[in-house]
Amino acid sequence: MTGIGTWDPAGYLRYAGERTRPFTDLLARVDAADPRVVVDLGCGEGTLTASLAGRWPGARVTGVDSSPEMLAAAAARVVPGRVEFTLGDVRDWQPRERVDVLVTNAVLHWVPGHADLLVRWAGQLAPGGWVAVQVPGNFRAPSHVLLAELCRSPRWAPVLAEVAPAADAVLDPAGYLEVLAGEGLAVEAWETTYLHALAGTDPVLGWVRSTALRPVLARLGEEDTAELTAEYAAALRRAYPPRADGTTLLPFRRVFAVGQAPGTSR
Structure with a gap:
């Protein structure tokens, strides 16, 4: 994750199950047999990063994040010689050696012009x-x-x-395909809309509070936060009315791209 204010690991994990599904679907399309160097850029609190070590027991897995709060939570998942975490901004990150698997999950929408990053990362693959x-x-x-x-x-x-929030914060699947294919990668790109049935009072507000709403509230004092949140919550209730069973449906579109560099993996 990039450095935009303070991240709250507990708030982000409130919907851990729903946030894990896209990561699982993304990694299902990565057919790396026995990678040695695996990097998770924007690793957050490290749970998903640590799962990569379980999938590839021979790999050294590194998670990179710009949030000290998230990395403090990730410290519990360190495995000496196998799983490590480091403080850094994905925009400045440089690998020590060629990378066998580079993962970036729910991060790049915070980075304007991130197509240039993808071009650079493609050139750093083994x-x-x-x-x-x-x-x-x-x-x-x-x-x-x-x-x-x-x-x-x-x-x-x-x-x-x-x-x-900017409407053009990310590309569509075809856009990511063009960027990565332009660097010689064999690419698969797709999109999925997940339907999350959220429980509780103002659940959509709860969902966005730890993501899209976070940089907004970081600009406001306590009274202004209460005023804007109340106005936003009322608008969300109209846009996402509760169902008969009390849950609220949140359709959530996700965009995916997986690319493999030419050559024989080591």
């Missing part, structure tokens, strides 16, 4: 190495459109216009 990318693709969904409208409204624009 022969036969893999890059696997997953980004949320819901920036035109009501959850994000409503937040962007609030941020750009006369009441909030002077403080929040710069952090309003």
Whole structure:
């Protein structure tokens, strides 16, 4: 994850099951047999990073994240000589050696112009190495459109216009395919819309509080946070009404791309 304010590991993990599914679906398309160097860029609190060591027992797995809070949580998952975590921004990261599997899951939407990063990372793969990318693709969904409208409204624009969610934060699958194929990789790209049945009071607000809403609230004091949150919550309740069983459906589009470099993997 990139450095935009303070991350809350507990809040992010509130919907750990729903957030794990895209990672699992992404890695299912990576057919690396016996990689030695595996890197997870934007590793968060490290649970999913550690799972990579279970899949590839012969690999040395490194998680990179810019959040000290997330890395403090990840420390419990360190395995000396097998799984390590390091502080760093994905925009500046450079590998010590060629990478066999490079994973970046739900990170690049925080990085404007990240196609250039993908070009650089493709050039850092070992022969036969893999890059696997997953980004949320819901920036035109009501959850994000409503937040962007609030941020750009006369009441909030002077403080929040710069952090309003951008509709073009990510590419579509064809865009990622073109970027990676342009670097000589064999690419598979796709999208999936997951339907999450969320329980509790204002569950969509709870979902976005630890993601899209986080950089917005970082700009506000306590009273303004309460005012904006109340207004946003009311709009979300109208856009995502509860079902008869009390749960609320949140359709969530995800965009995926997996590419393999030419050559024989080591």
